[in-house]
Amino acid sequence: MPAAARHKLLRVLGAGFAVAVIVGAVIGVGILRIPGEVAAHLASVPLILAVWLAGGVYALLAAVSVTELGTMLPETGGYFVFSRRAFGDRIGFTVGWTDWIGQTSAIAYASVAFSEFFSALFPSFAGRESVIAVAVIAAFGALQWCGIRASSRVQQMASLIKAVAFLALVAACFLYGGNRPAAPAPIRAEPLFVAAILAAQAVVLTYDGWYEALYFTEEIKDPVRQLPRSMIGGVAVVMLIYLLVNAALVYVLPPGELAGSKLPAAAAAQRLFGASSGAWITALSLISLPPMINAVMLCAPRILFAMARRGLFPPRMAEVSGRGNPDWALLATVALAVGLAASGTFRTLIAVASVIFIVNHCFALTALFVLRRREPALERPFRAWGYPWISAAVLATALALVAGSFYSDPRHSLYAAALIAASFPVYLLFRQARPLY
Numbered sequence: 001m002p003a004a005a006r007h008k009l010l011r012v013l014g015a016g017f018a019v020a021v022i023v024g025a026v027i028g029v030g031i032l033r034i035p036g037e038v039a040a041h042l043a044s045v046p047l048i049l050a051v052w053l054a055g056g057v058y059a060l061l062a063a064v065s066v067t068e069l070g071t072m073l074p075e076t077g078g079y080f081v082f083s084r085r086a087f088g089d090r091i092g093f094t095v096g097w098t099d100w101i102g103q104t105s106a107i108a109y110a111s112v113a114f115s116e117f118f119s120a121l122f123p124s125f126a127g128r129e130s131v132i133a134v135a136v137i138a139a140f141g142a143l144q145w146c147g148i149r150a151s152s153r154v155q156q157m158a159s160l161i162k163a164v165a166f167l168a169l170v171a172a173c174f175l176y177g178g179n180r181p182a183a184p185a186p187i188r189a190e191p192l193f194v195a196a197i198l199a200a201q202a203v204v205l206t207y208d209g210w211y212e213a214l215y216f217t218e219e220i221k222d223p224v225r226q227l228p229r230s231m232i233g234g235v236a237v238v239m240l241i242y243l244l245v246n247a248a249l250v251y252v253l254p255p256g257e258l259a260g261s262k263l264p265a266a267a268a269a270q271r272l273f274g275a276s277s278g279a280w281i282t283a284l285s286l287i288s289l290p291p292m293i294n295a296v297m298l299c300a301p302r303i304l305f306a307m308a309r310r311g312l313f314p315p316r317m318a319e320v321s322g323r324g325n326p327d328w329a330l331l332a333t334v335a336l337a338v339g340l341a342a343s344g345t346f347r348t349l350i351a352v353a354s355v356i357f358i359v360n361h362c363f364a365l366t367a368l369f370v371l372r373r374r375e376p377a378l379e380r381p382f383r384a385w386g387y388p389w390i391s392a393a394v395l396a397t398a399l400a401l402v403a404g405s406f407y408s409d410p411r412h413s414l415y416a417a418a419l420i421a422a423s424f425p426v427y428l429l430f431r432q433a434r435p436l437y
Contacts (some may be wrong), residue, residue, distance in 0.1 A: 002420070005056055006319050006320060006329065006424075007309055007318050008136055008320060009076055009148075009218050009219050009302075009305075009320055009324055009326075010148055010219060010324030011153055011216045011218070011219055011220070011221055012149060012219065012220055012221070012324065013146060013148070013154075013219045013220045013221065013344075014220070014226070014231055014366070015068075015220070015226040015230045015233070016156055017152045017155060017156055017158075017220075017228030017239070018213040018216065018220055018226065018227065018231070018234065019038070019213075019230050019233050019237065020155050020156040020158075020159035020234075020235040020236030020291070020295075020383065021155055021182070021212045021213055021234075021295045021298065021299075022209065022210060022212050022230070022231070022235065022237075022238065023162070023163060023234055023237055023238060023291070023297040024155055024158060024159040024162065024215055024291030024292055024294065025209035025212040025291075025292055025295040025296060026206075026208070026209040026212075026234075026238045027163070027166065027238060027241060027242075027288060027292075028138075028205060028289065028290075028292050029113060029285050029288055029289070030205070030206040031166075031206060031241075031242055031245055032263060032264070032265040032266075032284070032285060032288075033218075033262065033263055033265075033378050034202050034203065034206045035048070035186065035245070035246055035249050035258060035264045035265075036197045036258055036261040036262060036264040037199075037202050037261070038051060038052070038202055038203060038279055039254070039255055039258040039259040039264075040260075041195040041196070041198050041199040042195055042199050042349040043255055043259070045250045045255060045257070046173070047196075047311075048199075048246060048250060048255070048258075049243065049246055049247065049250070051196065051199045051200055051203055052203055052242055052246050052252065053243060054200065054241055055200060055203035055204050055206070055207050055242075055365060056111060056207065056235070056238070056239030056243070057191060057239075058204055058394065058397055059207040059210040059234065059235050059238070059239070059289055060210075060235045060236070060239065061203070061391075061394050062211075062361065062365070062394045062398070063210050063211065063232065063234075063235050063392055064228075064232065064384055064385050064390075065368055065384040065390070065394055066364050066365065066368065066385070067212060067214075067227055067228050067231045067232075067382055067389040068214075068221070068380055068382055068383055069081075069082045069214075069364065069368055069371070070214045070217050070227050070231075070381075070384040071217075071223060071224050071228065071379050071380070071381045072371070072378055072379065072381070073085060073217075074217040074218060074221065074223045074224070074227075075217060075218050075306065076215060076216060076218040076302045076305060076306050077096065077215065077302060077303055077305070077306025077307070078090055078099070078215040078299070078302075078303065078306075078394075079095050079096070079099055079211075079214075079360045079363060079364045080093075080095055080096030080099065080213045080303055080306050081306060082309060082363075082364050082367040082368075082371075083095040083096075083337045083360075083363045083364065083367055084096075084310065085367065085371065086320040086366070086367035086370040086371050086374075087370070088361070089310070089311075089312060089427075089431065090424070090427055091363070092310075092312070093312045093423060093426075093427040093430075093431070094420055094423040094424070095147040095363050096303050096304075096306065096307045096312070097307075097426060097427070098356045098359075098360065098419055098420060098423060099303055099356070099424045100300055100303040100304055100307075100333075101336075101349065101353070101356075101419070102310065102349075102352075102353030102356045102357055103296050103299055103300040103303065103338055103353075103362075104300050104333055104336045104337050104340065105142075105349035105350045105352075105353045106292075106339040106350060106353065107137060107296050107297055107300065107333070108133070108291055108337045108338075108340035108349075109294060109350040110289050110292050110296070110349075111133040111134075111136040111137050111289075111337070111341050112129065112294045112341050113144055113285075113289060114131075114136050114286065114289045114290070114293070115128075115129040115130070115132035115133040115136065116129055117285045117289070118132055118283050118286060119132070120281060120282050121279060121282055121286065125336075129144050130341065130342055132156075133341040133342075134338050134341055134342060135362065136293065137212060137287060137293075137334060137337045137338050137341060138296070138334070140290075140293050140294055140297050140339070141331075141334040142323055143294065143335075144297055144298065144301070144330050145323075145327060145330065146323065147321070147323030147324055147325055148298075148323065148325055149214060149221065149324070149399050151294060151298060151325075154294060154381060155291060155294050155295060155298070158290050158294060159238060159291045159295075160289040161291075162287055162288055163237070163241060164293050165287050165288070166241050166244075166288075167241070167244070167283055168247060169245065169248065169265065169284060169437050170244045170245055170247075170248040172239075172272060173248030173249065173252045173268055174251060174252055174271075174273070176272045176273075177252035177268070177271075178250045179249070179273060185328065193386070197400075197404060198404075198408070201401060201404050201408070204352055204397075204401060206242070207238065207242075208354070208357055209292075209295075210231075210232075210234070210235050210238065211361075211364075212296075212299055213227065213230050213231055213234060214227075214231075214282075214294055215298075215299045215302050215303070216298075216299075216302070219324070224381040224382070227382070228382045230385070233390045236359075245265075248268070249264050249265065249268055250273060252268040252271055252272065253267060253268055253271065255355065260291075263281065265284070265287070266278050266281040266288055267396040267421075269281050281315070295335040296317065297330075297333065297334075297337075300324065300333045301325075301326050301329035301330040301331070301332070301333045303329075304317045304329035304332060304333070305317060305318055305320070305326040308329070312427070312430060312431050314430065315432050316328045317332065318327045329361070332417060343365070346434070348415065349395075349413070350359075351409070351412040351415075352412050352415045352416045352419060353416075354405075355402070355405045355409075355412060355413050355416035356416050356419065356420075358401050358402050358405065359402055359416065359420070361398045361426075362395065362398045362399055362402065363432060365391060365394060365395040365398060366395065368384065368387075368391055369388065369395075371390070371391075371403075372387070372388075374436070376407060387418045428429075
């Protein structure tokens with residue numbers, strides 16, 4: 001392969017893939033579990049649906065804001081690219097490094113969850129969850145190694161199957177639900193304002209992943225036109241499914257019963273079809289995970305690729321195979337994910353990563369303001385709606401979520417701050433003399 005081609009990704013992805021990677025990364029087990037947590041804070045059905053709608057609007061407006069950056073700087077790497085351009089190499093490295101660790105922790109987390117659901121469906125595999133999780137990571141790593149065309153086709157098909165499965169759950173609830181016995185609403189021990197904030201925190205985290213298409217702008221055909229459509233369309237699809245799932249759950253379960261359930265979807269299925277229906281919800285949980293694992297495993301190596309070609313990681317990580325995949329960056333991602341899954345340390349890291357992701361949202365949104373002011377002449381094919389007011393409101397919400405994380409979970413928030421601080425010596429270790437280009 002010519003030297004220049006060894007560091008060039010293939011521009012072969014369409015808008016369908018970009019929507020599929022958002023749907024695949026966002027919709028997961030959280031939507032089957034979090035509605036109960038939200039209902040425990042908010043006793044009213046209209047409030048429950050309103051907070052899910054508000055979370056979707058937040059994700060949509062945040063997506064619109066950072067899409068300006070994606071079309072302005074159509075490079076692979078996502079938040080790293082924007083933060084480096086706005087704040088320099090040191091901050092850019094911190095954002096990229098923590099983003100990569102967070103994404104890889106999500107791979108480990110989802111793979112272990114897959115193994116647990118698999119062994120629940122097939123009890124003969126009980127006790128082998130770690131082996132199954134490692135095998136799942138290795139299998140998706142092998143799929144990525146086959147090339148971007150193969151893995152993108154799998155992503156689109158798996159995300160479609162996931163969306164249809166969730167819509168089938170919604171249809172079953174509306175067809176066979178109703179005529180439920182009345183149940184008293186839970187007594188809320190916290191003021192409504194506090195309850196709404198805690199519920200909103202949970203909902204916004206359930207929407208996390210709305211930004212995944214940004215990591216592939218260098219590989220999307222005509223990103224100036226397709227990226228805005230994909231970001232808006234992907235978030236809209238997720239919002240629609242989330243609202244339908246919650247509407248279906250409150251149609252079947254009274255708020256009091258919904259609030260008392262750790263897995264409301266299973267409770268709804270049992271009410272409709274009896275105790276044996278739990279296996280169907282386990283199967284739905286199982287179906288929801290492969291698109292997420294594949295999407296995040298596509299994304300994470302591209303962060304290392306982007307950092308390496310800017311001289312902030314070993315240059316080998318910026319090498320691309322003829323199949324359009326950064327194989328060395330993929331190998332590093334798979335190795336870390338396997339280590340986390342086998343050791344169990346991912347459970348702490350995923351809690352830390354949930355804080356890191358929101359912090360990185362803040363960096364990206366702040367980069368929008370910095371680059372608007374510092375580089376006003378830079379071509380912006382797509383402009384954020386209602387700038388600066390809407391973007392400022394989204395940034396203020398993200399900052400409030402960070403503050404809320406420190407208040408509600410100080411231990412993991414401090415771990416996140418420590419991980420950010422630890423990036424500085426790592427930056428000094430890995431930075432190269434000059435970027436590849």
